[in-house]
Amino acid sequence: MGSIRRLLPYLRRYRRAYAIGLLSVVVTATLALLAPRVLQYAVDDLGRSITHHKLTFYAALLVGLSLVGGVARFLMRRVVIGASRHIEAEVRDDFFAHLTRLPLAYFRTRRTGDLMARAMGDLESVRLMIGISVIDAANTAVVFVVALALMLSIDAGLTVVALAPLPAVSLAVRWFGKAIHARFQLVQAQLSEVASLTQEGLSSVRLVRAYGQEDAQVERFTEATRRYFARNRSLIRLQAAFYATMTFSLGAGALLVLWLGSARVVRGELTLGEFVALTAYQAMLGVPMVAIGSLTNTIQRGIASWKRMLEVFDEPEAEALPGAGRERRARVPLHWKADAPRGGLVVEIRNLTFSYGPGLPPVLRDVSFRAAPGQTVALVGATGSGKSTLLHLLPRLLEPPPGTVFVDGVDVRGLPLEILRRQIGFVPQEPFLFAETLAGNIAFAPAAGEDEGRGSGEREAPPSVELLSGGFDLRGTGTFHLGPLGTDAVRRAAAIARLEPVVETLPRGYETPLEERGLNLSGGQRQRTALARALVLDPPLLVLDDALSAVDTKTEAEILEGLRAGAAVRTTLVAASRLSSVRDASLILFLDEGRIVERGTHEELVALGGQYAGLYRRQLLRESLEVG
């Protein structure tokens, strides 16, 4: 079981808890066997001679045993299930941490709801496997061994008979186990589908309303849920057949013992008392054996779910992509140190050809250019010509081919991601804001050295058993306050991004909590917040991917004016769908289907009389014609 082995490191940290839990199971099971004995002696004594004293003793003994048993029972649940809760949290933390380190490309093909289902629902099945079913398994084993030993001491032959159904049982466990595993995987996959549809449907609720397509959404959801039901049905039927098989095989064993045993008694090979005891133990054996059914079920579900989680865990993290950062772990340029004065970066693209996947046509073809500190390089071109793709390669949101993208002379693939990304202030075309305060969204990036990076794999030591049985600490009510980049920097960035008039209208200013995705801001306000988020870093390289498309002209002009001061030192890369906003760039690259077809300054390109000039003339014409 290769997949289970991957769970062992988590379990190993809690081996003490599991040991205590298993010990408690043994105590509980033993005491459960002892208590009836006490009652039996008491009754026997009552038949003969008894004193008040003795009677009180028996009564006290009963209560005492049950107290000990109670403590053991408490520990058993508390410790083992407690450990499973801790492991659950650790696995989920790791899962989340892994998700944050996966390359962006991974998320383009995955559905949010699916990943969420794996982190929540599937993990729950795994937890059941390493929690309650460990207790059940131990209990089954203990009772099985004890009952077997007792039976053997009476009649070895009949014990073998009693075990006759075991091969059938193990076959059933194997076969049904496999089938349950397979079907449960289907069930969980469909649950992912349901979760994804829910996620998508609720995220686009405004659009769905506007077009009055609620019923179609509900219909789609109902259809998926119905399929989920159907897959569950097939799983349940299988389970039913499995449980029935188990009941039957185990009963058959009891019947054999009864039948053959009674014959032996009649033949005088077994006393009546022994026979009665034997059947009693056989009955004892039956209870845990039936538990094997549900145990198999839980375990197979757990493994199936664990494999679904492993599928995600096995995705290579961005830093560990083949070739990435490996072939030449570059020296990080000295002046990148956080305390050094920050100039601009030299960005160089050399013969870059890029496609989104092996079978797909290239989106960028043989692109080369250079941007020096103090320069602004603008990318223009039709929708889908590859502007965003090119910009995404710089911070390695997309992985460029080796030897194509350089900053300060270093191939970006050789640079650790957090160091590379610290140099870049990126304003995406579609800004994403978080449900935090406005200030928290602006001071989003950690300051240098503070809690930076992609998260360490280390964890605190496993909690002691005492903590396991307490568990009342209320960690997790974390207060999310302003990030480390002080308020001054936030205000400065907000000023350049012309956010201040917005802040004035917000009820609590910078401390106003934004709603999910910042939906209580207008589109232009969101873009300006995203701009401030990049500016607050005062980055050597500023990347604006059509970042002001929803900002009105007046505000845009003001913002550009504000940016000018910083632009003298930093390097700026801009993609724009409006020519009006790039005319002053040091270098304009005109992209057509991923190829740079024209390059030069605005005047040079206009003089060239090519595509750019045509576009410019038409636009000018359109704007000025109607003025007159």
Next chain:
Amino acid sequence: MPNALGPGRGERSDWQLLWRLLSYLRPYPWQAAGGLAAVTANAVLQLAPPYLTKVIVDEHVAAGRLEGLGDIALLYLITLTAAALLEAAQTSILQLTAQRVMFDFRVQVYRHLHRLDIAFFDRNPVGRLMTRVTSDVDVLNDLFTSGVHAIFFDLFTLAGIVFILVSLDWRLALAAFAVVPLMGLITRWFRRNIRESFRDVRAWVARLNASLQENIGGIATVQLFRREAINQRRFRALDAGHRDANLRGMFYYAVFYPAIEIVATISTAAILWYGGVLVMAEDLTLGGLVAFLLYSQRFFRPVADISEKLNGVQAAIAAAERIFGLLDTQAEIRQVGARATGVERGRAGTSIVFEHVSFAYDGSGDVLKDVSFEVRPGERVGIVGATGSGKSTVINLLLRFYDVGRGRILVDGRDIRGMPLPELRSRFALVQQDVQLFSGTIASNLTMGSGAISPESVERAVAAVGAGRFVSALPGGTGAAVAERGATFSTGQKQLLSFARALAFNREVLLLDEATSSVEGETELAILVALRAVMAGRTTIAIAHRLATVQDMDRILVLHKGELREAGTHDELLAHDGIYAKLWALQCHSTANPNPIPGGRPGS
């Protein structure tokens, strides 16, 4: 907060909630009865093996008689087979019924969500709402598979055994039941605490989900700004909260179950002691005591069983509180019937009137202030203004995502609050700045599942907006796969698709909210030309900050800080020399004296 979602604590009693939960079994009377019958029959059949064993021992083994043993063995085999079949029946009936009920719940909750106010979604993150549809419903499974029937059956058994105990010896019965108040106390303690912790757990699950959803959706931003470590730490805090809430629940449960067992043993000890005293005083036979002891054991088995089930029931009630809390949240904006008297829809297109409309989103100042304007049928109106001046809000109100604060909005002469929502919205096609695409195909994204749109009109719409070139380059054309949120398209391409969607729906009024902000001028022009042809004679409201986009509209409205400050044609507004004229000058200024992007030239 009228619309906020919380578990309406203490409003409903457990019994009411439980009863309401059980009412979901009403569509399945046969399954419910069948399940109960199977549980009962199974329990009765459990008695057969001991009885048959007793017969074998008493009548055959003890008597040394082997003939007839075969018959009994056969009988045993038959009951065994029956037990196995019943086991199968019980499992499948109970679990399938539970799945049916959960199916009903899911669909009902999801449908209900699609009826709630948009303002509700402003306040409740999607990730949180997802738990109502997914894991909150899952929690109900236990109640319907093992809980209800078993408890019903256990209560039944309990009543029988109480009767037997009392009739055997009422004094001993009193001794046995002396612990019942103690049990009641323990149960109450347990119930109160476990409920609280289950509520906590559900709330933490919702928080975890919301965090997952937000972080996955914003993963690019998280990575770009190196927030992995911080967000991991925050997630760990949530996860720890979830874990500790569960551990608290675990604690109560781990105490409760053994406590009930201990109390049961105390009762047994009491019977033994008191019975022993009675036997010594020869007030009771030893046989009587033994019989009583055996039966009293049976009394505690269902009690222990019920307490075991109580956990699942409490979890289900905690989840039910949340689900019913959601289902009981009513939309304030509802599909009211015909309150209005008014003109029927004219052929010439739709007219729109805003009359002294003021509006504020929850908790902030007025976003629109006394806005009045009219859009005549077939008129094309542009709205311009700074970001945040309230342009999108105009559209939100027109579509009745929110209700106006003061004033009213008339569509075709009728107050929209008196119009059924589908009738109102079926007039509009909306193109937003933020494009929403679903996983599926291009065609399914354009139709959004509406069967009324033919494949041809999909093709036509794609071609009309100029998306034909990139769509036909995709494998499968309009049948090509679309990833969640259209993640494999460029932003401009997504906007083209959302335009195509508006065309495919072929509605009377076109609402464009900065719909061309992410496409370059050429494409924008092409779209507008195409639209002009397609939408000829239809009403259009276009929001834009690029004045060129709206300058040839029939009329232009200028919004400033929520007030309608200017209205008129492009030329009129220029002549008026107000806000619009200033904006225009600014734009022309930037055209004439191009200096907008910072950065010195290499040579300069």
